[in-house]
Each structure stands twice: as C-alpha cells, then as structure tokens.
Amino acid sequence: MLYLFDGTENGFFTAFLQAFSDTDAHLSSGEAQLLLGQAPIAVSTDDSKAEKAKKRLLSFDSDCLRDLRILRRCGASDNEQIAFAYMRKLANEKRAVRDMLADEAVFQAVSYMRKVRLEIHHLHGFIRFMETESGALYAPVSPDHDICDLLLPHFCARFPSLPFVIHDVKRKKAAVYDGKNRYLLPLDKADVTLSCNEQAWQALWKKYYSAVNIPSRQRIKQMIGYMPRRYWAFMPEKNGSDTENPDET
Amino acid sequence: MFDFLLLSGYNRIMITQEKLTILTESAKYDVSCSSSGSKRKNSGGMGNGYAAGCCHSFTPDGRCISLLKILLSNDCVYDCKYCPNRVSADVKRVTATPEEICELTMDFYKRNYIEGLFLSSAVCKNPDYTMERLLLVVKKLRTEYRFHGYIHLKGIPKADERLNKEAAKYADRMSYNMELPSERSLKLLAPQKSKQSLLLPMKTLTAERTNFLQEKKKGLVKGYFLPAGQTTQMIVGASPEADGQILRLSQALYRNMELKRVYYSSYVPVVRAPLLPNAQAGALREHRLYQADWLLRFYGFTVEELIEEGENLSVDYDPKCAWALKNLHLFPVEINRASLEELLRVPGIGARNAQKILQARRFSTLRFEDLQKMRVALKRAKHFITCDGKFYGVKNESAVQGLLTAAEWSENAVQTDFFALLPDDTQNGQRLLLSNRQSAIAALTGEL
C-alpha cells in the first residue's frame, strides 16, 4: 500500500504509525509512482500521535531524529521509503541500529546519509561566491540533495560579518545570512549586479588554476572522480573550459 | 570593514596576471596542499580553520587545490641544480609586495576559491632578509587584515631562529623540505643546503611547540604556535636513494621530529643538467611510497617489516600485500574474532572496512554474504580471511600471487590518491580511527 503524506516531519510519523504493520508499505510525500490498480492512502497529519511516536523512538536512540532529518534531505526519490524502513527497524529492535550494517534497510539508510553528508562536504569546497555591488556574496548551486541551508553554519562561522546568499537554483530557494540572522526563502531568479572587480578576480583565479597544474602529469579521470562534473557549472575555473576530454586518459 | 583598502585603492594592489603566473609556476612542485589540522577560530575579521581540511578544486593533473600556493619572490641567490629559479638560470625575476599577497589571499578566500595561503620564497639576498619578508606578510595578514584562514609557511633554511619562532605564532603550519634523502645528494644538487640546515629549525620548532602547548594548558600563554605542526617533502627519483633509505628517514622524522606528514614528489625534470635524470620518475613508485608511509603511521608497521630483502618496495604488489604474502603463516584470520590490528593487516581491508566489520559483528556473526552486502571489497581479502570458519579464497600460494596481481590492477583503478583528502579516503585510514572524532579527522587527512 502507498501512504502519501504532506512532507512534514509529523506527517512522516503519522504515516509511519499507519504503515507500521503493513509489510508492503510504501511511504512518499512527493509524486510517487502509482502502481496499477492501487489507490494510495492519504495520510492526514496527527501532531499529537506523531509527537508520541517521536518520543518513543528517541528513547531507543537519542540521535535518531538527526539521522531522519539528514535522510529526508536526500534527493533520491525513494528516500522517504528508506527512512521509513530504517525507523521501523529501530522500533522493532528497540535500540540504536545504525551499526547493523549487515541489515539491508540500515545499510541503505546509512549510505543515503553518507551521500548527503558527502555533498555538504563537497560543497563546502566547491561553492563559488561572487561579490555583488553591495559587497554581499552570492553563490548559485544546484545540489543533488536539498541542503542549501545546511551549508549556512560553515560559512557563517567563516564570514561572520559578511552577508551572503546561497541560491539553490534547482529547488528555487535560497539560504540567506544578513550578517546577523539566517533565513531560508523561496527564490526563483536572483537579480545580481556584480562588483566592478569581480570579473578581474575571476580572471586571476583562472590564471592561477592553469598555472598551478602540471601538464606532464595529466590525470583527468582522477580530477573528475574527486570533483564531479555536475559541480562545474558554477566554478569559474571549469565552466566554459570544457576542453579536457575525459576519455583522454 | 577594511577602511585602509579604500584609501589605498582596491585595484592598485591587485597582482598582475603575469606576476601571479610566474610566482605560481615556481611554487607548484611543492606537493603539500593540505589545509588540515588547524581549528583556528574566527575572532572578528575573516576566516577560520577547518580541522579536516578542504579541497576547493582539482587540476587536470588530479591534484587538489586547497591553498593558494605561491612564492613571494623567485629572485634567488642559491643554485639548486634542479630548480628553474636558481641563480645561474636566465629567467624573469619578480617579487610580489606583501599587500599584493594579502589582497590576493583575502579576495580568493572570500570567493571560496581557497582555504588559505601556502607561502614560500626563493632566497632573496640572504636567508634572514627573506624570512623577514615572509614574516611581514603573515603578520600583516593576521593582524591588519584579520585573516584567520589557514597559513602554511615554508621556512628558509639558515634564517635566524628568532624569525622562525616569530613566524610560528602566525602560521598554522611550517615546513622545511628535505628535498633529497641524503647528505650526499644534497651536496651534489643543492650545494647551499645541508641536512643540518634543514633539520635544525625543524627540531627547534618542535621543541618550542611542545613547550608552548604545555604552557597553554596551564593557562600561561594564549594564541597559537603552529597548530597544524610541521611537514616536509622529498623528491623521489632525482637521486639514487632506494625506497628503504627514504622510508627509514621518514620513520625517523615521524618518531623524532613529530612531523605530521612526509610528502613524496616524483621528480619532474624542469631543468636539464648533467647531474640530473632526464626522465620523469614513475607515478607508481611515488604511490608505493605513500602506501608504505601510511602503513608506518597508522597501521603499526615498521620499515623493517615492509622492506626485508632488497632495498625497494615491490612493484607488483602494494606493500601490505607484499608483506602478507611473505607472512602467509599468519593467515587466514577469522573476521568475527580478529582484533582491529589484525584486520588492518589483511590486504584489501582498510580502516573504513575494518571499522564496518567491528560495528556489524557486535550484532550478529558475519558470513561472507554479509560482507558483500556491506560492500567490503573482498577480491583480495578473501584469500586471507575466514568468515564464520569458512574460507572462500584460493589455498595454493602461487595461485594467490597471480590472482592478487590481477586484483591489484583492477582495484587500483578506483583507488584513492593521497593528494585528495575527501572523506572516502578513510578507506586507507588509520589505526586509531575508532576511538573519537579527533582521530577520525586524522584518518581523513592522513596526518598524525
């Protein structure tokens, strides 16, 4: 049976309770594919039931909500289902299950969490800010997982007095730091006027990038392995310079 | 925020593209680009340390860009044979101003191009003068620009000890490159340097740092003193030393100098000279040295175990595999009972897989299928383990050898490199990995 919920955390837990003993349960908050002849169950969120479920699960594993929140950021279409299986395993075992890696549900959940965390780590490095006229920084991103706000803490600690915007152009939202507070806003298109020196710094950076390379030791495959192509679009040193043929190695 | 920038005019202190290119071209053969090991806090101004280190880009040679690697000047009075900037070479000489370096660092950092600065310099005029200039830059960056990102400073041999100590208060890491693994080769190829001139400042800084840390613990001093320690680099293949000699030197440096890391750089002929080989040293040799180095630091191996007869590492097998083949009487080990140390000595099982096995076996006895489910790489490991008493490998010794070489080549294709320090690198990670966050970070960065 397919259980459709509203995408909130309490919605997830309401669905979790309803689906718990259904051995063929599928949980989704998005456009899940309907199996032929199967009517989905529309779950209506029940906050008090959900809170109770959370509390009980937390008593088994005080870190389980943190795991869930990371899992639900995963961009894979079956992430809610994977989260469900993981939480069900926790409820059955009545103790933390994160290390039971020989269990399929746990292994899947752990690898999804790993993917999300890895992308956060990647983007800490691969994000590129541009300086705008006002001095604020602007970085467009298009991550696999829904993480633009999870990038804020790292950059707030680093630029405590600089306002900046991290714009997820795929999900049309932006994580914003105004020098004091953090926000998450819907944002379709950003109108950005760059500072007068921005182009010159980008040009210097491209120069640096080509000067620091050692051409006689070319290892393109490795470069792409460490810095997947999907991040290149917003990196000045890579976009437009698609000259390195990946088959060349 | 930076009023003085407005006064001096932003554009006037932007380094020119030509200068940047020359000063970078000269710095790029330094392998180290790691930005790990510093937890420097932001106390107003810009930047902070990121203990795990962070790669910001990768160049087509497969190396990570973490730091802005640049020389302050390429105007050298020394005459190292392998160096394009040696005094006898006819190249364009340029020197950057401290402001140019500071501005460049700040603006690159702000755009998240880099994690910090790796500054070195040719020897201008004399060692003291050069060290004073370097000190001026790092001091300016920290105090005037209030930059708290990573700074790696390459020390100048033979400079006044007081200058080194002062610089260590501002830099996160310092390094003196051994470059050549023996005094003889140094004399021949870098006549103005000597082993002593490189080891002495290392030793002094190590002692000072230990002192500082003790006093800091007691609350007697504040601030920092090389929070990310010291490293060094050796060029491999420019001189005739064997792997054994190189690794024994590394082992001594780790034990006696508390170095965080020794980098190996295969020789790239930039300069033609009668004393130097014309060919680029092989990437495989460098790779083997890194593998062996890793085993020394994190897996409890000694050089004597890794290099028994002959003086070089095996070309066909990675050092752990070669060791295991020589010690087949210690295998197979039972996956459900072996200690962490034993698991780490199994070819094909790195720290991450060893950790996965330890975690999972607390809940159930692990069978071969379970390891497969956990995506533990078994191609090589299966010849050295039993799972719940059952053996899945080949018993015949020479057959194992054949299979291992084949397996090695295919696994090598996906094997992680040591320049790039992404979390996946924990695959080759370390002995202490399991205890706490600190050591998890160590495995991530490959530093002690």
Ligand code: SF4
């Ligand atoms: S000291 Fe030697 S290696 Fe360094 S710049 Fe001068 S000549 Fe080159």
